[in-house]
Amino acid sequence: MANILEMQNATKTYAGVPAFQDVTFSLEKGEVHAIVGENGAGKSTLTKVMAGVVTLNAGKMLLDGQEINPKTPDEARKLGIAMVFQENSLVPTMTAAQNLFLGQERGFNRIRRINIEAQQFFQSLQFDVEPVTVTSLLGAAKKQMVEIARAVKNNAKIIIFDEPTATLTPEEKLHFFVLIGHLKARGVTIIFISHALEEALQISDRITVLRDGKLILTDLTKNFDRRRIVQAMVGRDLSQTIYGQRKSNFRPSGRRVLEIRNLRMGGQVRSCSLSIFAGQVTGIFGLVGAGRTETFKIASGVMKRDFRRGGDILLDKKPVRYLVPAPAIQDGIAYITEDRKLEGFFETKSISENIYLGLLAKLRGKRKITSRKEADEVGQYWAKRLNIRTINTDVRAVELSGGNQQKAVIAKSLVQDPEIIIFDEPTRGVDVGAIEEIHKLINVLADEGKPVVVISSYLPEVMSLSDRILVFRQGKVVEEFSGEEATEEKIMYSAIH
Amino acid sequence: MIHFVTDWIERFRGQGEHAITIPVFDGALKPNRLLEDAETLADLPAPEDLATDGKTLFAADGHRVLQWDGSTFIERHRFDGVVTALCCLPDGGLAIAIDGRRVRVIGGSYAGAEWTSAAGRSFLSVNAISARGSAELLITEGSTNQPYENWCHDLMGRGSTGRLIQLDLSSRGSKELERNLQYAFGCIAAGDNVWVSETWKHRVVGVQSSAEGRVIVDWLPAYPCRMSRASDGGYWLSALAGRTQLVEFVLREHAYRKRMMKEIDPAYWIAPALNSGDDFLEPLQSAHVKMRGVLKPYAPPRSYGLVIRLDPAGLPVASFHSRLDGKNHGVVAAVELGNKLFVLAKGRRRILRMDVGAR
Numbered sequence: 001m002a003n004i005l006e007m008q009n010a011t012k013t014y015a016g017v018p019a020f021q022d023v024t025f026s027l028e029k030g031e032v033h034a035i036v037g038e039n040g041a042g043k044s045t046l047t048k049v050m051a052g053v054v055t056l057n058a059g060k061m062l063l064d065g066q067e068i069n070p071k072t073p074d075e076a077r078k079l080g081i082a083m084v085f086q087e088n089s090l091v092p093t094m095t096a097a098q099n100l101f102l103g104q105e106r107g108f109n110r111i112r113r114i115n116i117e118a119q120q121f122f123q124s125l126q127f128d129v130e131p132v133t134v135t136s137l138l139g140a141a142k143k144q145m146v147e148i149a150r151a152v153k154n155n156a157k158i159i160i161f162d163e164p165t166a167t168l169t170p171e172e173k174l175h176f177f178v179l180i181g182h183l184k185a186r187g188v189t190i191i192f193i194s195h196a197l198e199e200a201l202q203i204s205d206r207i208t209v210l211r212d213g214k215l216i217l218t219d220l221t222k223n224f225d226r227r228r229i230v231q232a233m234v235g236r237d238l239s240q241t242i243y244g245q246r247k248s249n250f251r252p253s254g255r256r257v258l259e260i261r262n263l264r265m266g267g268q269v270r271s272c273s274l275s276i277f278a279g280q281v282t283g284i285f286g287l288v289g290a291g292r293t294e295t296f297k298i299a300s301g302v303m304k305r306d307f308r309r310g311g312d313i314l315l316d317k318k319p320v321r322y323l324v325p326a327p328a329i330q331d332g333i334a335y336i337t338e339d340r341k342l343e344g345f346f347e348t349k350s351i352s353e354n355i356y357l358g359l360l361a362k363l364r365g366k367r368k369i370t371s372r373k374e375a376d377e378v379g380q381y382w383a384k385r386l387n388i389r390t391i392n393t394d395v396r397a398v399e400l401s402g403g404n405q406q407k408a409v410i411a412k413s414l415v416q417d418p419e420i421i422i423f424d425e426p427t428r429g430v431d432v433g434a435i436e437e438i439h440k441l442i443n444v445l446a447d448e449g450k451p452v453v454v455i456s457s458y459l460p461e462v463m464s465l466s467d468r469i470l471v472f473r474q475g476k477v478v479e480e481f482s483g484e485e486a487t488e489e490k491i492m493y494s495a496i497h
Numbered sequence: 498m499i500h501f502v503t504d505w506i507e508r509f510r511g512q513g514e515h516a517i518t519i520p521v522f523d524g525a526l527k528p529n530r531l532l533e534d535a536e537t538l539a540d541l542p543a544p545e546d547l548a549t550d551g552k553t554l555f556a557a558d559g560h561r562v563l564q565w566d567g568s569t570f571i572e573r574h575r576f577d578g579v580v581t582a583l584c585c586l587p588d589g590g591l592a593i594a595i596d597g598r599r600v601r602v603i604g605g606s607y608a609g610a611e612w613t614s615a616a617g618r619s620f621l622s623v624n625a626i627s628a629r630g631s632a633e634l635l636i637t638e639g640s641t642n643q644p645y646e647n648w649c650h651d652l653m654g655r656g657s658t659g660r661l662i663q664l665d666l667s668s669r670g671s672k673e674l675e676r677n678l679q680y681a682f683g684c685i686a687a688g689d690n691v692w693v694s695e696t697w698k699h700r701v702v703g704v705q706s707s708a709e710g711r712v713i714v715d716w717l718p719a720y721p722c723r724m725s726r727a728s729d730g731g732y733w734l735s736a737l738a739g740r741t742q743l744v745e746f747v748l749r750e751h752a753y754r755k756r757m758m759k760e761i762d763p764a765y766w767i768a769p770a771l772n773s774g775d776d777f778l779e780p781l782q783s784a785h786v787k788m789r790g791v792l793k794p795y796a797p798p799r800s801y802g803l804v805i806r807l808d809p810a811g812l813p814v815a816s817f818h819s820r821l822d823g824k825n826h827g828v829v830a831a832v833e834l835g836n837k838l839f840v841l842a843k844g845r846r847r848i849l850r851m852d853v854g855a856r
Binding site for chain 2: 252253254255256259261262273274275277307308309310311312317319468470477480482
């Protein structure tokens, strides 16, 4: 099959540090090509070069045999290369339809025409998105749909998907895979970056593995299995699954630290009652929209419960009600968000500054003068402790890879020495190496006697980490499983039926 | 005044006492069927309490005290009233409460000692006895207004006259350690402290603790009662029934509650019970409990079977359940002997035996 795109000895450096180096890569016309690798391996940067977001420092890129060097995404789009980014790049104040037509506006735009065309287009893709809805009001899955629709709409020859399924439900993922099939049938070439190796194995024709900025391996998918990919990715032998084996020793419940009684918030949380105990990991599972995140956001002051008959929250037997997160932080509740880009850090601030801000939140009102030196020390300590891989701690958070960003967000909470730690999707968009490290950290926290909550949509993760599992459905806990009795089938049955 | 304002705000907002929330059976209290599946040791006509001296199991059954000989219960003592509490003493004697009105020692070096009152008030409902050291007894009296058998009347009457009393075996004296408890039912010496079950408040309190450390375990989803010592240094806590929102609601609706007590047969009150399911006139037999004729185990229980294992600090670490679809309900006593736990399910008039490490 003819190559549609080639990279020859391509190198991209940031401040002298290579993101990837001497990479020779080829993309065959009409194939689905998966690129896998740990965070920081250079996958995103490699594809950003193709999409015109960044340019090469050395080497060359050929499209249909012609050398190209797109300097802007618009230039790349005109060449037929579109990218759906890992973190969504929609304008939150615009409607889904306006986002779909962004950059392709005519001199005179009729909203009605845009809405009708958008509706037709979404329907042709079988995406259930209301075109007149403001994007900020859409859920993560629907935002992703708009992103994908936008790329498809540009009639690109090559579409690059960076972690497209991270925020999709299992049903939406299946739908997405069907869409990939349609695109492939139309001759579109697809690059697919994912940390979910099963997905890469399921839908791709070829797989390329990157490690530490170097291309390690490219081969047909049929020649790969999970173990081979993982070994190539990390250069070491991890356990059979990225989430580790099912644990057999379960920690007993300690004292009751957090208790939620009949919590209510609109239609999302409905008379939810649960307890969180010290010294164990409580896994929270449920489908998207089950009210898991909302329940714990209320407990940590990010959201507010109903004013009347909204229920009670007790922290160490004392009733608490937080209207904002600050008092919750001071009381020792650390909520580590699922949406790190929006809620987790200030992307233009350095790692040290972000982590130091976490400390200042805990010391609110007690620290009149902030210290640059202290910020550096705190940043360096936590970067070392959590193995945040970066040139130095002055690097802006936005420049880190997904896994390292996640570690920085975790450090920002752990610096507060919290009494209870709530991880919401702790390994979403994180590579296997970082997953292992984050899981190890979660276990260490529980072993230290802290109550740890892990909210996850990924069942193997819940199963491998949890000493106790609570299943959410329709805004409340519908089932509790002890570690011994939990099986994937039982949990999924409770979550659905 | 502040309480009134707080109460009014809570009433308006449906918070605190007015939320009528009950705790869920979660964590160590997660329901199972271990109590329901336990071996039935014996069915007795009127069992009331269990006790052990570390070698033998004793049971109070109506007017009798029985001893387990390894294969059957044999009668050891017979009295002129119902034995409402039983305790083995370190010197080989037995302390018993008769009709809830007298506490008497039989056998051992303090044989013949008897008490009928404490702090100037006659006993009416002595329901638990526990030994502290070799020369002291601790007893609980559920109510000074209602006799032993009328425990439910005390709950629905919102009684708070329970007492914890210390009896001195040498001097035959008595001392009231605590009063105005919302039904005292079960006590045990825990180090320098004395723990007592305050049943209607769903908690166990340490009466000789500071104010902060007074509550040992609270917000239980059931009505706690007698306690006994576990071999690992912890304790076994029995619970006579599970809480329901309906009962909590009725307890707050004073006019309804008073009228119900006045006009309805106590057997059909909306109140916790030691057993249920035998009479179709019982409350809670509607669609919320049964679906197509099948009892839902997770439905609100009128009666329930529960034994909780507490660690030495009073933290629940395990539990044994008989849910709504079970029969071994109304657990009022549990004692450990050898490697076995013996449980008295008064609602089914049954003594059960199970492995201590079953959970």
